[in-house]
Amino acid sequence: MTDARMENRAFWENEELKLDGQAYDAMWPGGEAAVNRLAKQGKQPARELIRKLVDPDTELFELSRLAGFGMFYPEVEDVPCGGIITGIGRIHGNWTMIVASDSRVKAGTYFPITLKKHMRAQAIAERCGLNCVYIADSGGAYLPMQADVFPDDQHFGSMFYNMARMSAMGLKQITLSTGGNTAGGAYIVFMACQSIMIDKMSYSFLGGPPLVKAATGEVISAEDLGGARVHTQISGGADHFCPNQDEAVAKVREILSLERPQKMHSHRYAEVPPRVPVESIYEMLPAKIHQGINTRSFLEAIADDSHFIEYKSQYAPGRGDNIVAGKLRIKGIPVGIIASNALGIIFAEAARKATEWIIRCSQEKVPLLFVQSSPGYMVGSESEHMGIGKYGADMVRSVSCAQVPRIQLVIGPDNGAANYGMCGRAYRPHFLFHTMRSRTSVMSGRSAAEVLLSIEERKRTGQGNPMSEGEKQAFRQQMMDKYDGEAHPFYCAARLLSDRVLKFREIRDWLAMAFEVSLLKPIGDPAFGNLRF
Numbered sequence: 001m002t003d004a005r006m007e008n009r010a011f012w013e014n015e016e017l018k019l020d021g022q023a024y025d026a027m028w029p030g031g032e033a034a035v036n037r038l039a040k041q042g043k044q045p046a047r048e049l050i051r052k053l054v055d056p057d058t059e060l061f062e063l064s065r066l067a068g069f070g071m072f073y074p075e076v077e078d079v080p081c082g083g084i085i086t087g088i089g090r091i092h093g094n095w096t097m098i099v100a101s102d103s104r105v106k107a108g109t110y111f112p113i114t115l116k117k118h119m120r121a122q123a124i125a126e127r128c129g130l131n132c133v134y135i136a137d138s139g140g141a142y143l144p145m146q147a148d149v150f151p152d153d154q155h156f157g158s159m160f161y162n163m164a165r166m167s168a169m170g171l172k173q174i175t176l177s178t179g180g181n182t183a184g185g186a187y188i189v190f191m192a193c194q195s196i197m198i199d200k201m202s203y204s205f206l207g208g209p210p211l212v213k214a215a216t217g218e219v220i221s222a223e224d225l226g227g228a229r230v231h232t233q234i235s236g237g238a239d240h241f242c243p244n245q246d247e248a249v250a251k252v253r254e255i256l257s258l259e260r261p262q263k264m265h266s267h268r269y270a271e272v273p274p275r276v277p278v279e280s281i282y283e284m285l286p287a288k289i290h291q292g293i294n295t296r297s298f299l300e301a302i303a304d305d306s307h308f309i310e311y312k313s314q315y316a317p318g319r320g321d322n323i324v325a326g327k328l329r330i331k332g333i334p335v336g337i338i339a340s341n342a343l344g345i346i347f348a349e350a351a352r353k354a355t356e357w358i359i360r361c362s363q364e365k366v367p368l369l370f371v372q373s374s375p376g377y378m379v380g381s382e383s384e385h386m387g388i389g390k391y392g393a394d395m396v397r398s399v400s401c402a403q404v405p406r407i408q409l410v411i412g413p414d415n416g417a418a419n420y421g422m423c424g425r426a427y428r429p430h431f432l433f434h435t436m437r438s439r440t441s442v443m444s445g446r447s448a449a450e451v452l453l454s455i456e457e458r459k460r461t462g463q464g465n466p467m468s469e470g471e472k473q474a475f476r477q478q479m480m481d482k483y484d485g486e487a488h489p490f491y492c493a494a495r496l497l498s499d500r501v502l503k504f505r506e507i508r509d510w511l512a513m514a515f516e517v518s519l520l521k522p523i524g525d526p527a528f529g530n531l532r533f
């Protein structure tokens with residue numbers, strides 16, 4: 001192995017250790033003390049319940065673990081894991097969305113990021129046609145932020161709106177209550193298609209005992225007001241009574257045991273492992289984010305049999321091949337590819353080729369993978385005169401209108417309009433994955449520093465107080481730190497701008513799961529509107 005490859009490997013392995021550290025903090029808020037506190041209440045950590053809920057020897061594909069760090073909400077700096085666990089796992093073979101409060105994080109209350117994560121999980125479930133299981137143990141809205149979590153669309157009420165609509169579509173909404181579900185939060189029990197409550201552990205009421213006392217003077221215990229017995233024997237608001245969490249989890253599995261088996265709407269070949277090992281990604285991707293990449297090698301490391309069938313490989317060398325297009329299989333599933341190559345700057349020829357390929361894959365109903373490592377479209381008079389604007393717009397239009405499942409994987413710079421053309425969050429990819437090499441921002445720190453410096457210089461000169469060289473350098477550095485910090489995968493993941501930060505060695509497994517889940521619904525017919533060409 002060359003020195004450069006060894007250095008790359010050492011660098012990325014170290015970066016992924018940081019990822020492990022952040023994930024650990026997300027999964028163990030409050031450490032051992034918090035787990036002991038749960039145990040005293042007869043409760044297991046929610047991830048343990050989920051492990052028992054999914055089929056034996058299968059894993060939960062946990063989404064957005066790094067949500068909620070560094071949010072600086074009133075009195076709360078971090079909300080580890082966003083205070084809620086979401087993920088996709090198999091129950092009796094069927095892919096199912098699981099949403100579980102983590103009561104170790106401020107009693108599982110909903111902060112804005114908790115809601116965003118809950119909504120994202122429901123949106124994936126609705127789009128892909130997944131049943132949902134809610135493991136509910138929440139103090140409801142995080143009250144100091146009620147105005148930011150209660151009244152708006154995509155706030156608290158939308159959770160129940162989504163449940164109602166999904167159940168009307170035939171997607172099962174099952175709630176297992178393992179603790180308090182107060183006020184609006186009670187609806188997660190009552191809106192479910194079937195709900196399970198646990199003796200002396202689950203409570204559900206529109207007003208808890210303190211509110212009841214204040215409002216009516218009635219003094220009553222939580223158990224007598226809205227415990228498991230009340231709702232399964234008297235009110236009928238819940239459907240199953242269980243003595244403990246293990247039996248409750250088994251009940252959820254039993255309820256879902258007669259669901260119709262899911263079917264993928266794509267042909268699938270036998271899985272063949274790549275001949276170029278996935279591990280080689282650690283060596284091939286440069287530690288410097290703005291250094292060019294050899295995307296064909298990268299694709300070989302994720303493709304079945306390392307086989308990539310390239311489209312227009314000879315077209316406009318040095319310009320057209322800053323995007324590589326073609327097809328490969330991931331664990332047997334045929335996938336169309338739009339992948340940044342080399343420095344990733346998108347020239348008109350690359351944009352045209354990408355547009356053609358997106359339309360062809362849509363016609364064939366082949367899902368698309370966008371491998372993003374692009375700092376933007378080519379600028380300058382030559383490019384403008386050639387029509388980079390209109391060809392870029394055609395690419396953005398085709399990405400927007402493509403009716404096939406689309407997944408974005410970011411392995412490098414992700415700036416400006418290239419974020420749009422390569423199917424960034426606003427273009428609603430079915431899944432969006434980052435890696436430790438992702439940098440998502442309107443422009444790179446270096447470019448932002450120069451643009452902002454020129455504005456600041458003009459202002460200061462106008463005020464008769466021109467900037468010194470030292471001041472300019474300090475300003476540049478400050479802007480670079482800010483922009484590069486905000487582009488970092490941790491910053492983006494905290495705000496749910498990705499669905500997961502993947503390790504390189506996880507890419508194949510996650511893509512296979514994501515395409516399979518995205519293909520559970522039939523693919524409609526293509527329509528692209530007004531392309532310019």
Ligand code: COA
Pocket residue numbers: 105106107109138139140141142143144180182183184185208
């Ligand atoms: N808003 C803000 N903070 C809340 C909260 C809420 N709705 N509910 C609980 N918390 C905080 C507590 O202040 C406590 O903070 P601390 O750790 O900094 O002291 C933390 O969450 C844990 O709460 P605690 O009461 O100690 O946990 P518990 O397991 O004993 O009880 C509940 C959990 C949910 C039963 C209980 O906290 C409760 O009844 N909360 C109020 C629920 C409510 O009325 N919600 C209405 C909003 S829709």
